[in-house]
Every structure is written in C-alpha cells, then in structure tokens.
Amino acid sequence: xxxxxxxxxxxxxxxxxxxxxxxxxxxxxxxxxxxxxxxxxxxxxxxxxxxxxxxxxxxxxxxxxxxxxxxxxxxxxxxxxxxxxxxxxxxxxxxxxxxxxxxxxxxxxxxxxxxxxxxxxxxxxxxxxxxxxxxxxxxxxxxxxxxxxxxxxxxxxxxxxxxxxxxxxxxxxxxxxxxxxxxxxxxxxxxxxxxxxxxxxxxxxxxxxxxxxxxxxxxxxxxxxxxxxxxxxxxxxxxxxxxxxxxxxxxxxxxxxxxxxxxxxxxxxxxxxxxxxxxxxxx
Numbered sequence: 001x002x003x004x005x006x007x008x009x010x011x012x013x014x015x016x017x018x019x020x021x022x023x024x025x026x027x028x029x030x031x032x033x034x035x036x037x038x039x040x041x042x043x044x045x046x047x048x049x050x051x052x053x054x055x056x057x058x059x060x061x062x063x064x065x066x067x068x069x070x071x072x073x074x075x076x077x078x079x080x081x082x083x084x085x086x087x088x089x090x091x092x093x094x095x096x097x098x099x100x101x102x103x104x105x106x107x108x109x110x111x112x113x114x115x116x117x118x119x120x121x122x123x124x125x126x127x128x129x130x131x132x133x134x135x136x137x138x139x140x141x142x143x144x145x146x147x148x149x150x151x152x153x154x155x156x157x158x159x160x161x162x163x164x165x166x167x168x169x170x171x172x173x174x175x176x177x178x179x180x181x182x183x184x185x186x187x188x189x190x191x192x193x194x195x196x197x198x199x200x201x202x203x204x205x206x207x208x209x210x211x212x213x214x215x216x217x218x219x220x221x222x223x224x225x226x227x228x229x230x231x232x233x234x235x236x237x238x239x240x241x242x243x244x245x246x247x248x249x250x251x252x253x254x255x256x257x258x259x260x261x262x263x264x265x266x267x268x269x270x271x272x273x274x275x276x277x278x279x280x281x282x283x
Contacts, residue, residue, distance in 0.1 A: 017055055019048050023063040027051070030070070031085050034078065035156060036213045037233045039085070050084040079158055086157040087233070090126035092133050093176045095228065098257050099137050101275050102224070106255055107141045110223055118149040121222045121249070124230035125153035128164025128207065129173070132197055134226065135204040136181050152218060154210035165207040167197030212242060220249040228277075229259035236267070243268040250281045 028039040060066050070077050110118050122131040131153035155161055186195045225246050231239045247270040256279045271279035
C-alpha cells in the first residue's frame with residue numbers, strides 16, 4: 001500500500017489538505033522526539049484537524065509543504081507545532097476525590113511539619129484549573145499567614161500557560177465549582193461572560209512552561225505532585241523514567257496523584273498505593 005492510498009484509508013478523500021501516511025509518520029516522529037507524546041495512526045484525524053488550522057494561517061497547501069517549512073524553521077515554529085499536538089482537557093474539581101484526599105489527609109499532615117513550607121506541583125496543568133482547585137483547597141484550610149505556600153503549574157503548551165496565568169475563564173467553566181468557593185475566590189469581570197480568579201489565589205500559583213523530557217530547573221522538593229492524565233500519552237519506557245524523576249522530587253512520604261486511566265503498577269516500586277490513583281513515596 002503506497003502512502004497516498006494509506007492517507008485515503010485513514011482520512012477519506014474529501015479533505016482540504018493532502019496528508020499522506022508518510023506525512024503523518026514524520027509528524028508522529030517529531031512529536032515523540034520533542035515531547036515524548038506517542039501518536040498512533042488512530043490519531044490521524046485529530047492531528048489533521050489541529051495542524052490544518054496552522055496550514056490555513058500560513059497559506060500552505062499540503063502537509064508535505066508544512067513539514068518542509070517546519071524542518072527549515074524548527075526553532076521558530078516548534079512552539080506552535082507543540083501547542084497544536086498537545087491535548088488540554090481540564091476542569092475545576094476534576095476527579096474530586098483527589099481534592100477530598102488533599103483536604104482530609106494531606107493537609108493535616110502538612111500542618112504537622114516543622115518547616116512551615118508547602119510546595120505542590122501541578123504537572124501538565126493545562127489552562128490552570130487543576131492548580132487553582134489545589135489553591136482553593138489550601139486556602140480553605142486556613143494555614144497561618146506566616147507559612148510559605150506555593151503551587152507550581154507547568155505545561156508544555158505556552159498558550160494554556162498564558163490562559164492559566166491570567167486566571168480568566170468563561171463563566172460556564174465554573175459549573176463544577178461549589179457556590180461558596182465561587183463567592184470566596186472568584187470575581188465577575190467587566191465582561192459578564194467571564195469570571196476571574198481573585199488576586200489572593202492568583203498569587204499562590206506560579207505558571208511556567210516546561211517540557212517534561214528536558215531538564216527540570218526547579219529545586220523542590222514538593223510535598224505533592226499532581227500528574228494527572230499526562231503519562232497516558234507517553235510510551236512505557238518514558239513513563240518509567242518520569243515516575244522515577246517524580247520520586248526524586250518528593251520526600252519520603254510525599255504524594256503523587258495521577259489520572260483515573262493511569263497506573264504505576266509495573267512501572268515503579270518507589271510508591272505505595274494509598275487511595276484511588278493516589279500514591280505515597282516509599283524511598
């Protein structure tokens with residue numbers, strides 16, 4: 001089967017731009033090399049839809065032409081390319097049992113610390129709603145004002161980092177947020193279709209772009225790392241390396257929280273399960 005026939009079998013023949021099987025494989029190879037994200041052939045329609053937007057912006061007629069442009073201008077174009085292939089699904093209080101555990105178990109343990117310092121990392125934070133839900137939970141716990149509390153929020157996609165940093169969201173995004181939390185930590189913006197996180201919460205969260213496959217410049221350690229629905233996009237070897245790196249950034253007894261469709265089983269022996277996709281570092 002030649003590349004053009006393969007493209008037809010994957011995408012149909014009514015597409016605006018030509019994307020052959022060879023084109024898709026090159027895109028998948030670049031995605032894996034620079035982000036660790038594995039793109040199987042079943043993701044062809046998703047990849048087509050996302051990158052087609054960029055072709056229209058650039059006035060490019062085929063995926064082959066785009067790949068030529070990308071390879072010649074990779075340093076400049078790579079950010080847009082990475083942003084296009086990154087999936088950013090999130091919501092406030094998503095997988096709410098994690099925040100219940102944070103409130104009922106982790107925060108009481110943190111309050112017993114001799115060092116009055118709390119560090120939590122939202123890894124793969126998307127537009128910031130996970131990080132802000134962590135901040136709401138910490139704020140509700142009423143730590144003394146003398147405590148040093150910071151949340152790091154990182155993502156590969158520079159666009160979602162900017163959205164998170166702004167703290168401004170469509171009003172329909174707060175449907176999962178309790179009324180009392182809305183009253184305490186949100187303010188209406190001049191545009192009634194949007195809401196904004198209050199300054200006291202914004203100041204708790206620090207957004208940074210980070211590629212998990214590259215160096216991690218933060219010093220740590222973190223008391224809790226949220227890495228939910230992130231490793232699912234990586235192959236098994238990359239998952240093993242990431243779980244080991246996360247363990248290095250946690251103290252013994254620190255917590256790693258992953259997504260509902262993910263598991264550490266067979267990937268790391270440095271954690272024990274203490275809840276539904278909640279793990280405590282052993283060593």
